[in-house]
Amino acid sequence: MNREELEALAARRRAADGERWHRVSVCCGSGCHSMGAEQVLATLKGEVGAAGLTREVQVHASGCRGLCAAGTLVEVESGPADGAERHLYVGVDPEVAVRIAREHLVDGRPLSEHHADPSDPFFARQQRIVLESAGRIDPEDLESCLAAGAYAALEKAVSEMTPAEVLAEVTASGLRGRGGAGYPTGLKWSTVAKAAGDRKYVICNGDEGDPGAFMDRSVLDGDPHRVLEGMALAGYAVGAEQGYVYVRAEYPLAVKRLKIAIKQAERLQLLGNRIFDSGFNFRVDIRIGAGAFVCGEETALMASVEGKRGSPRPRPPWPAQRGLFGQPTLINNVETLANVPAIVRRGGAWFAGIGTAKSKGTKVFALAGKVRHTGLIEVPMGTTLREIIFEVGGGIPGGRAFKAAQTGGPSGGCIPASHLDLPVDYESLAAVGSIMGSGGLIVMDETSCMVDVARYFMGFCREESCGKCIPCRAGTVQMHELLGKIAAGRGELDDLGRLEELADLLGAASLCGLGQTAPNPVLSTLRHFKDEYLAHIEERRCPAGVCGAGARAEEVRA
Ligand SMILES: Cc1cc2nc3c(=O)[nH]c(=O)nc-3n(C[C@H](O)[C@H](O)[C@H](O)COP(=O)(O)O)c2cc1C
Ligand code: SF4
Ligand code: SF4
Ligand code: FES
Numbered sequence: 102m103n104r105e106e107l108e109a110l111a112a113r114r115r116a117a118d119g120e121r122w123h124r125v126s127v128c129c130g131s132g133c134h135s136m137g138a139e140q141v142l143a144t145l146k147g148e149v150g151a152a153g154l155t156r157e158v159q160v161h162a163s164g165c166r167g168l169c170a171a172g173t174l175v176e177v178e179s180g181p182a183d184g185a186e187r188h189l190y191v192g193v194d195p196e197v198a199v200r201i202a203r204e205h206l207v208d209g210r211p212l213s214e215h216h217a218d219p220s221d222p223f224f225a226r227q228q229r230i231v232l233e234s235a236g237r238i239d240p241e242d243l244e245s246c247l248a249a250g251a252y253a254a255l256e257k258a259v260s261e262m263t264p265a266e267v268l269a270e271v272t273a274s275g276l277r278g279r280g281g282a283g284y285p286t287g288l289k290w291s292t293v294a295k296a297a298g299d300r301k302y303v304i305c306n307g308d309e310g311d312p313g314a315f316m317d318r319s320v321l322d323g324d325p326h327r328v329l330e331g332m333a334l335a336g337y338a339v340g341a342e343q344g345y346v347y348v349r350a351e352y353p354l355a356v357k358r359l360k361i362a363i364k365q366a367e368r369l370q371l372l373g374n375r376i377f378d379s380g381f382n383f384r385v386d387i388r389i390g391a392g393a394f395v396c397g398e399e400t401a402l403m404a405s406v407e408g409k410r411g412s413p414r415p416r417p418p419w420p421a422q423r424g425l426f427g428q429p430t431l432i433n434n435v436e437t438l439a440n441v442p443a444i445v446r447r448g449g450a451w452f453a454g455i456g457t458a459k460s461k462g463t464k465v466f467a468l469a470g471k472v473r474h475t476g477l478i479e480v481p482m483g484t485t486l487r488e489i490i491f492e493v494g495g496g497i498p499g500g501r502a503f504k505a506a507q508t509g510g511p512s513g514g515c516i517p518a519s520h521l522d523l524p525v526d527y528e529s530l531a532a533v534g535s536i537m538g539s540g541g542l543i544v545m546d547e548t549s550c551m552v553d554v555a556r557y558f559m560g561f562c563r564e565e566s567c568g569k570c571i572p573c574r575a576g577t578v579q580m581h582e583l584l585g586k587i588a589a590g591r592g593e594l595d596d597l598g599r600l601e602e603l604a605d606l607l608g609a610a611s612l613c614g615l616g617q618t619a620p621n622p623v624l625s626t627l628r629h630f631k632d633e634y635l636a637h638i639e640e641r642r643c644p645a646g647v648c649g650a651g652a653r654a655e656e657v658r659a
Pocket of ligand 2: 571
């Protein structure tokens with residue numbers, strides 16, 4: 102495969118697609134999949150076949166379009182590609198699918214119901230880089246991905262750029278790691294590029310263990326070739342020939358689509374030996390994790406890839422110096438790598454023009470909890486929480502009051518209403534006691550109890566602690582018990598001091614990030630919602646009516 106062949110293949114596919122009057126894409130992302138998207142797809146295909154319209158109408162599956170709460174989503178694009186008419190249907194079941202086929206596709210009369218409004222801020226306020234193709238392409242059809250520009254950046258890199266030039270673009274972009282900590286990606290890549298070693302590795306971290314998070318899963322099952330291309334570009338820049346994608350077993354759709362994508366890419370020599378007839382070789386293998394949160398931590402993950410028990414080890418040595426099988430290893434998050442093809446294609450300066458002074462580009466968030474549009478969104482860094490929750494997210498259902506946004510999962514914190522105008526970037530979130538994290542954003546309203554939220558996350562860390570070091574193994578148990586005591590109405594004022602003391606201890610003495618950051622949800626709720634703790638302790642009352650046998654705003658008695 103060379104540039105001419107790649108371009109010819111993509112152009113042929115675009116032309117073939119353009120010949121179909123209607124192009125129908127059915128969201129088969131994980132959310133819609135669980136709502137029966139496959140039946141909708143089969144129904145539409147069956148109806149189109151029965152009407153004898155297979156030449157005029159193309160029906161294909163796509164990845165997540167973001168509006169998961171309104172699944173299944175079906176888009177009908179009609180007419181020439183430039184200036185096509187688009188109708189996005191929501192809440193499609195097989196019955197509605199039959200109507201779409203018969204009324205819209207056959208009779209040319211779009212349905213008047215089940216429509217999403219494209220001018221709704223949910224669509225209009227988003228800016229899609231990582232998700233630019235998800236929802237349009239068929240993730241199981243390589244040609245469909247090529248027609249949307251897949252592997253053009255890799256071709257450009259290996260044919261026109263030196264590895265140092267690719268690295269320079271990534272550095273210039275200001276991209277920071279989307280896995281949680283926000284470490285500058287260019288700096289990490291250059292450390293691996295400079296490190297001495299017989300072999301180097303690239304690992305894509307798709308463990309995604311935070312409760313409420315589904316960004317990486319959607320990127321992997323909606324546009325797997327983008328992640329593979331990002332890994333290959335990373336391999337080219339740092340001098341690695343082998344990559345591993347680490348995905349949890351609970352993501353079977355992502356695993357299936359990755360397997361298909363790797364096979365397809367190898368067949369066209371987009372992965373493997375002599376990529377695009379250059380001297381660059383890069384293979385990717387999948388490693389499946391068993392779903393332990395700690396296996397997302399980079400040293401535990403590498404142990405797991407090596408076939409050992411997934412428990413963390415002290416750093417240094419950093420993975421960039423001595424990582425997988427003792428060799429220099431680049432480990433990046435799925436979303437980080439998915440940004441790279443666009444950076445190489447459009448230049449680091451373009452990417453650096455989006456976002457804030459220190460946080461560049463966009464961020465994908467999984468919106469969950471008490472918000473109308475639960476689903477997947479991508480917005481420029483610096484968008485405020487208010488815009489994310491009340492404009493893109495559509496606000497709180499049922500006219501209830503916003504209480505807090507939880508970001509960063511078990512390592513993050515709860516941000517109160519007084520900070521709704523905070524621009525979302527790494528520094529601003531840290532300044533109010535939370536973290537960007539990988540992009541889980543859980544919205545809470547007046548029916549959420551902040552003591553209960555802190556207890557939930559501490560319980561999660563207690564369960565997920567690998568037990569290797571004592572501060573975390575014993576400290577999470579003790580903190581969880583204290584929170585349970587307070588929630589049950591048996592707390593004392595001194596317990597707050599005990600929680601803070603333990604939080605200090607875990608932060609300072611735990612071996613890995615799980616234990617070090619486990620107290621964050623407690624500390625942030627103590628900082629912003631101390632009155633709720635005091636109500637449980639001094640008045641034996643849960644203001645939200647959550648604690649104490651589910652009573653509503655009643656007294657909590659031990
Ligand atoms: C307990 C724990 C779990 C983690 N889970 C993930 C994860 O699921 N995905 C991820 O990309 N990073 C996770 N991380 C961060 C990784 O260790 C690592 O920093 C990251 O993959 C680096 O990629 P980035 O620079 O692209 O962000 C976790 C860290 C800790 C301490
Ligand atoms: S202090 Fe705890 S961890 Fe250490 S030896 Fe005793 S029981 Fe084991
Ligand atoms: S901090 Fe917790 S998860 Fe990390 S090594 Fe120690 S016990 Fe294991
Ligand atoms: S899975 Fe269909 S919109 Fe998200």
